[in-house]
Amino acid sequence: MSVIIENRIIYIIVIIILSFTKGIFAESVSEINSRAQEYYDNKDFGKAISEWLRILEIDPDNEEIQKKIELVYEEKHRKDVAAHKARLHLKLAKRTMKSDFEYSKINAEDAIRNFIIAYRIDPNDPELRVMKGVMRELDESIKIEERKNRLSDEMRKEYYTLFELAEKEMDLERYSEGIKYWDRILFLVPIDKVAKEGKRKAELAIANRLKYERIKALLESGISLFRVKKYTEAKLEFEQALSIDPSNIDAKDYINRIEDILSERRSDELKRMHAESLYKSGIENLKNKRFSDAEEDFMNILALFDNYKDVASRLSNIKRLREEFEEQNRVMRLKKIDKEFRNGLLALADGRYKEAIMFFDSTLLMDPNNRLAKRYIESAKEANRQLEEEKVDDNSPYYDVINSLVVSGKLLYEQGNYVESMRRWEKILKLFPKNRIATEYLLKCNLQSNPESFREFSKIIISEGNRLLKDRKYRLALGKYEMIKSISSNYPGIDQLIARAKGGLKRKTLSNRTDTVSFGTEKVDINKIYKLGLSYYRKGGKNNIEKALVQFKRVVSKDPDNMKALININKIEAQLRISKGGRAESVEKKRLTEKQRQLVRIHYFKGINYYSNNNFNRAIEEWRKVLAIDPTYEKARINIRKCFALIKR
Numbered sequence: 001m002s003v004i005i006e007n008r009i010i011y012i013i014v015i016i017i018l019s020f021t022k023g024i025f026a027e028s029v030s031e032i033n034s035r036a037q038e039y040y041d042n043k044d045f046g047k048a049i050s051e052w053l054r055i056l057e058i059d060p061d062n063e064e065i066q067k068k069i070e071l072v073y074e075e076k077h078r079k080d081v082a083a084h085k086a087r088l089h090l091k092l093a094k095r096t097m098k099s100d101f102e103y104s105k106i107n108a109e110d111a112i113r114n115f116i117i118a119y120r121i122d123p124n125d126p127e128l129r130v131m132k133g134v135m136r137e138l139d140e141s142i143k144i145e146e147r148k149n150r151l152s153d154e155m156r157k158e159y160y161t162l163f164e165l166a167e168k169e170m171d172l173e174r175y176s177e178g179i180k181y182w183d184r185i186l187f188l189v190p191i192d193k194v195a196k197e198g199k200r201k202a203e204l205a206i207a208n209r210l211k212y213e214r215i216k217a218l219l220e221s222g223i224s225l226f227r228v229k230k231y232t233e234a235k236l237e238f239e240q241a242l243s244i245d246p247s248n249i250d251a252k253d254y255i256n257r258i259e260d261i262l263s264e265r266r267s268d269e270l271k272r273m274h275a276e277s278l279y280k281s282g283i284e285n286l287k288n289k290r291f292s293d294a295e296e297d298f299m300n301i302l303a304l305f306d307n308y309k310d311v312a313s314r315l316s317n318i319k320r321l322r323e324e325f326e327e328q329n330r331v332m333r334l335k336k337i338d339k340e341f342r343n344g345l346l347a348l349a350d351g352r353y354k355e356a357i358m359f360f361d362s363t364l365l366m367d368p369n370n371r372l373a374k375r376y377i378e379s380a381k382e383a384n385r386q387l388e389e390e391k392v393d394d395n396s397p398y399y400d401v402i403n404s405l406v407v408s409g410k411l412l413y414e415q416g417n418y419v420e421s422m423r424r425w426e427k428i429l430k431l432f433p434k435n436r437i438a439t440e441y442l443l444k445c446n447l448q449s450n451p452e453s454f455r456e457f458s459k460i461i462i463s464e465g466n467r468l469l470k471d472r473k474y475r476l477a478l479g480k481y482e483m484i485k486s487i488s489s490n491y492p493g494i495d496q497l498i499a500r501a502k503g504g505l506k507r508k509t510l511s512n513r514t515d516t517v518s519f520g521t522e523k524v525d526i527n528k529i530y531k532l533g534l535s536y537y538r539k540g541g542k543n544n545i546e547k548a549l550v551q552f553k554r555v556v557s558k559d560p561d562n563m564k565a566l567i568n569i570n571k572i573e574a575q576l577r578i579s580k581g582g583r584a585e586s587v588e589k590k591r592l593t594e595k596q597r598q599l600v601r602i603h604y605f606k607g608i609n610y611y612s613n614n615n616f617n618r619a620i621e622e623w624r625k626v627l628a629i630d631p632t633y634e635k636a637r638i639n640i641r642k643c644f645a646l647i648k649r
Contacts, residue, residue, distance in 0.1 A: 029055050029058060029059060029062075032051050032052075032054055032055050033051075033052070033055060033065070035051055036048045036049075036051030036052045036055075036068075039051060040068075040072065042124075043121070043122050043123055043124050044124060045072050045075070045076055045122065045612050046609075046612050046613050048072060049069055049072055049073075049608060049609050049612045050609065052065050052068055052069050052072075053069070053605055053609060056069075056601070056605060060598060060601055066605075069605060069608055070608075072608075072612065073608045073611060073612065073639075075121055075122075076121075076122075076611065076612050077611075077642055078117070078121060079117075079118045079121040079122050079125070080118075080646055081646070082114040082115070082117040082118035082121070083114070083115070083118040083125075083127070083128060083131070084646060085110070085111075085114040086110075086111045086112075086114040086115040086118060086131065086135075087111075087131075088111075089107040089108070089110040089111035089114065090107075090108075090111040090134065090135070090138060091260070092104070092107040093105075093107035093108040093111055093138060093142075094138070094141075097141060097145060101145050101149065104142070104145075105142055105145075105146075108138050108139070108141075108142050111135065111138065112135055112138070112139065115128070115131060115132075115135050119131075119132065140191065140193065141193070143191060144189060144191050144192055144193060147189045147191065147192075148189060148192075151188065151189075155188060158188070159185060159188050159189065162181050162184050162185045162188075163181075163185060163194075163195075165181045166178050166181035166182050166185065166195070166198055167198075169181060170198065170201070170202065173205070175202040175203075175205045175206050176202075176206065178198065178199075178202045179199055179202045179203065182195045182196075182198045182199035182202065183199065186199070193249070197249045197250075200247065204245070211244060211245070214244060215241050215244050215245050215248065218237050218238070218240050218241040218244075218251075219237070219238070219241050219248075219250055219251060219254075221237045222234045222235075222237030222238045222241065222251070222254060223254070225237060226254060226257075226258070231258045231261055231262060232262075234254065234258060235254075235255060235258045235259075238251040238254045238255045238258070239251075239255065242255070267647070270617075270647065271304045271305065271647055272305075274304055274617075274644070274647065275301045275304050275305055275308050278297045278298075278300050278301045278304075279297070279298075279301060279308070279309060279311065281293075281297045282294045282297035282298050282301070282311075282314065285297060286314070286318075286321070289325050291318050291321065291322045291325070292631075293631075294314075294318060295315065295318050296637065298311050298314055298315040298318075299315070299641075300640065300641065300644050302315070303641060303644040303645055304644055304647060330578055333366055333367075333578060334571070334574055334575055334578060336366055337363055337366050337367050337370070337570070337571075337574045338567065338570070338571045338574070340359045340360075340362040340363040340366070341359070341360070341363045341370070341372065341373055341567065341570045341571075342567050343355075343359040344356045344359030344360040344363060344373070344376060344377075344380070345376065345563050345566060345567065346563075347359055347380075348376060348379065348380050348383075349563070351383075351475040353380045353381075353383045353384035353387060354384060356376070356377075356380035357377060357380045357381055357384065360373045360376055360377035360380060361377065364377070367574050367577065367578065369577060370570065370573070370574065371573065372566065372569065372570045372573070373570070379473075383473060383475075383476060386434065386476060387476075390434050390435060390436035390479075391435070391436060391437075392432060392435065398431060398432075402428055402431070402432070402435075405424045405425075405427055405428050406424075406428070406437060406438075408424055409421050409424030409425050409428075409438075409441055410441070412424065413441060413444065413445060416448075418445040418448050418449040419445075419449065421441065421445050422442060422445040422446075422449070425438040425439075425441050425442040425445065426438075426442065429442065436479075436483070439461070439483070440483055440486070440487065442457065443457055443458060443461070443483070443484070443487050444487055447487060447488065454488075458484055458487075458488070458491065461480050461483065461484055462480070462481070462484060462494075462497070464480055465477045465478075465480030465481050465484075465497065465501075466497075468480065469497070469500060469501060469504070472504060472560060472561060474501045474502075474504035475501075477497075477501045477504075478498065478501035478502060481494060481497045481498045481501055482498065485498060504561065526555055526558060526559050526562065529551055529554050529555050529558075530551070530552070530555050530562070530564065530565060532551050533547075533548045533549075533550075533551030533552045533554075533555070533565070533568065534548070534568075535548075536548035536551065537568065537572070542576075545572055545575065545576070546572075546576075548568070548572060549569060549572045549573070549576075552565045552568045552569045552572070553565075553569060556569065592629070592630060596629050596630070599625075599629055600626050600629050600630050600633060603622045603623070603625040603626045603629075604622070604623065604626050604633070604635070604636060606622045607619045607620075607621075607622035607623040607626070607636070607639065608639075610622060611639070611643070616643045616646060616647055619639070619643055620640050620643050620644075623636040623637075623639050623640050623643075624636075624640065627640075
């Protein structure tokens with residue numbers, strides 16, 4: 001019974017867990033998207049982006065959601081730019097209200113217009129809500145000044161006279177007389193804020209003299225502290241005045257001015273921290289020859305400060321440093337190409353075909369259009385294929401079968417059973433027609449049992465050797481001839497063929513040809529042509545180098561195996577191809593792994609999320625991570641610049 005109860009309890013727990021997890025995971029992408037869209041429609045961009053980012057966690061490749069997040073980012077940026085412009089023009093309008101009203105009015109109009117753009121995009125922004133009241137006050141101030149300007153000269157003169165008299169009465173603490181003057185000013189300009197505030201103060205002084213004196217003392221103390229730039233202490237005085245008199249315009253005005261100054265100081269400090277971080281990064285990038293990254297760092301510094309340390313000088317030097325580095329790389333690359341090609345030719349001449357293939361591959365990696373390397377790598381590959389066909393090594397799946405036939409074939413040959421031995425070698429040659437040991441023993445068997453067959457078979461081998469000789473594959477040809485020589489030392493003409501093959505190998509050396517070579521009726525002094533080419537090359541200059549190339553090609557046309565001429569041809573052709581000014585540092589669009597692509601997406605959209613919440617510093621950090629993985633991700637680079645531009649403003 002207890003077991004049944006226990007099982008039921010476990011069952012109930014499982015049902016509860018399943019119900020709970022279902023509640024967590026049952027929410028579909030469409031439901032999250034609907035909620036995000038609702039946030040977006042209500043201008044709650046931060047929450048909208050957070051929800052859409054949840055969708056990207058489920059479906060990272062969802063392009064529709066990516067576009068929506070990008071759209072919100074662009075709207076947010078448009079709002080931020082408009083809000084920054086509104087603040088800038090607001091300051092200018094206030095600063096020039098008394099000295100240059102027309103200029104102040106233009107700035108006020110620009111401030112209000114940009115504020116409207118920003119507010120329409122995001123009316124829920126707390127800063128914009130506060131700014132709404134400030135803009136209303138600015139509009140009223142402009143209207144007041146316009147009313148003053150519309151007064152006749154006589155009335156304007158009366159206005160300023162009344163102003164002086166009202167302030168004088170206030171200083172003399174004759175508040176009732178002061179009220180009379182404030183009233184006369186308000187008769188001329190009914191919306192004059194200063195006159196309204198003056199009258200309010202006078203009425204307060206009459207109604208509560210002690211309170212008025214306390215406020216006055218706090219304001220005077222605050223103004224004294226403000227003048228000596230003790231802004232924090234001054235702000236405390238003005239805040240105390242406001243706690244007693246919440247409507248006090250002077251206290252509000254000074255607090256706003258102090259907050260602007262402190263905000264500018266904080267902003268300037270933050271900008272300097274950014275600039276110093278970028279400066280260190282730029283110096284490090286220069287040391288490591290990452291000129292594009294250094295250029296980006298220094299340009300971002302100038303987006304913050306027009307003149308920071310020696311940034312402008314360093315930026316102007318990058319072009320020269322890059323060119324010097326590119327020239328060093330070019331020279332080094334040409335030396336490596338020359339070295340690898342030379343090693344490839346030597347390996348090919350020595351019959352080290354696998355090494356030759358490796359050297360020519362390395363040459364082509366550095367110089368993909370290298371004509372000679374392409375030609376000789378094919379020769380090396382073909383020669384290597386022929387060698388591999390001649391011998392079955394222990395890596396071959398046929399090794400055990402072939403080895404068994406070889407062992408039995410040799411044993412039968414030694415026993416004088418040439419017919420059975422031949423059958424073993426013929427089986428091998430059916431699988432591997434160029435197998436050297438099978439060919440050699442088949443020739444030996446034929447020589448012993450059927451001389452006529454030997455002659456026919458040996459003619460085929462000699463014919464193959466002659467073809468290789470004609471193609472200047474001297475080592476392979478020599479192998480064919482030496483095989484015949486080892487079986488039949490008196491074979492007609494074999495010694496002459498071996499001498500020709502060895503002579504061809506001997507010519508494939510790096511020593512200068514000093515002989516005169518005959519071609520039909522023409523006699524050519526190879527060394528003379530080679531030296532002429534060398535003299536042109538040593539003079540330098542594109543024209544002389546091209547003349548040298550012509551001479552070296554003449555040498556090769558008469559003596560195709562002249563290695564020195566071939567090496568110089570390759571060197572010159574590479575030099576002409578890899579000309580000055582090639583961007584050694586140019587960032588190639590590298591293929592990212594799936595993991596890297598995933599990280600790029602994560603950091604990029606994290607950056608947008610931070611940006612949407614006004615955390616520009618963290619946004620920059622995330623976008624820098626994107627560029628560390630994929631330097632060609634232009635959106636991240638542009639977004640960083642936008643952030644720095646906003647920080648500067």
